[in-house]
Amino acid sequence: TEYTSILTSTRGRVGWITLHRPEALNALNSTLVDELAHAASAFDADDAVGCIVLTGSEKAFAAGADIKEMEGKSSRDMAMQNPFVGLEAFSRVRTPVVAAVAGYALGGGCELAMTCDIILAADTARFGQPEITLGVIPGLGGTQRLPRAVGYYKAAELVLTGRMMDAAEAERAGLVSRVVPAADLLAEAEKVAETIAAKSLPVVYAAKEALRASLETTAAEGLRFEKQVFSSLFALDDQKEGMAAFREKRSANFTHR
Numbered sequence: 001t002e003y004t005s006i007l008t009s010t011r012g013r014v015g016w017i018t019l020h021r022p023e024a025l026n027a028l029n030s031t032l033v034d035e036l037a038h039a040a041s042a043f044d045a046d047d048a049v050g051c052i053v054l055t056g057s058e059k060a061f062a063a064g065a066d067i068k069e070m071e072g073k074s075s076r077d078m079a080m081q082n083p084f085v086g087l088e089a090f091s092r093v094r095t096p097v098v099a100a101v102a103g104y105a106l107g108g109g110c111e112l113a114m115t116c117d118i119i120l121a122a123d124t125a126r127f128g129q130p131e132i133t134l135g136v137i138p139g140l141g142g143t144q145r146l147p148r149a150v151g152y153y154k155a156a157e158l159v160l161t162g163r164m165m166d167a168a169e170a171e172r173a174g175l176v177s178r179v180v181p182a183a184d185l186l187a188e189a190e191k192v193a194e195t196i197a198a199k200s201l202p203v204v205y206a207a208k209e210a211l212r213a214s215l216e217t218t219a220a221e222g223l224r225f226e227k228q229v230f231s232s233l234f235a236l237d238d239q240k241e242g243m244a245a246f247r248e249k250r251s252a253n254f255t256h257r
């Protein structure tokens with residue numbers, strides 16, 4: 001497929017998506033979002049891909065929704081031809097997604113990172129929800145996912161003031177799992193992704209689905225769901241293989257069945 005605003009590739013069992021609108025710091029316009037959703041669904045449908053890495057450039061993961069594309073729209077336009085619908089599809093892929101963030105992850109860029117499962121940050125990363133400064137509020141999940149990630153009070157400060165936080169603060173707050181030197185970001189993301197991609201794919205899907213339930217349901221419901229999913233995994237060859245490998249003191253050879 002020919003994309004104009006992203007680059008894609010696969011290395012081993014890892015699918016890579018690189019946001020690529022250098023002229024606009026990877027601002028999310030309708031083309032980029034459509035391409036992102038398309039590429040992610042293609043990786044998701046491919047059993048040879050066990051993990052996706054999403055990254056941007058050294059300067060920006062994404063500086064937000066494209067302000068120039070949005071500026072003149074009416075409220076009806078935003079409701080009827082929402083340019084960002086693809087982000088919902090992207091947020092629902094079963095394959096784990098590692099966001100490798102260098103530079104700006106602002107507004108829709110921060111929200112895009114928060115649809116991923118793991119956020120690794122370069123020491124150059126800056127996160128924020130500056131929408132309030134533009135006369136709007138976050139519209140791609142920021143008011144919901146940020147408080148769940150960093151707690152209500154820190155999220156409220158960020159959303160109400162539009163202040164950016166650096167990588168170290170984002171790690172302390174729990175948004176970012178690890179900060180690495182910028183030069184090592186992609187290699188570290190690849191290591192994490194390869195580790196995940198070496199596991200049994202149906203088990204990885206199950207783990208992600210159960211983790212996601214924690215964001216959406218009560219603990220009691222989530223625990224019931226986890227117990228059912230856990231039991232169901234004993235129907236897989238890979239459960240037998242994983243446990244046999246432990247007993248035989250060797251590493252597992254998963255067949256994704």
Ligand code: HXC
Pocket residue numbers: 023024025027063064065066067068069084104106107108109130131134137138139140
């Ligand atoms: C459109 C953008 C853009 C954006 C940057 N550019 N961010 N274009 N939408 N979100 C463009 C600039 O206009 C400029 O184009 C080029 O990219 C380089 O940016 P500069 O501003 O010159 O770079 P710099 O001085 O280094 O400043 C970087 C920055 C600043 C601090 C990140 O660009 C910035 O504040 N951007 C906007 C951040 C923001 O408010 N994001 C939230 C968007 S609202 P030219 O042609 O001049 O070279 C949002 C809502 C989501 O995300 C909800 C939707 C439903």
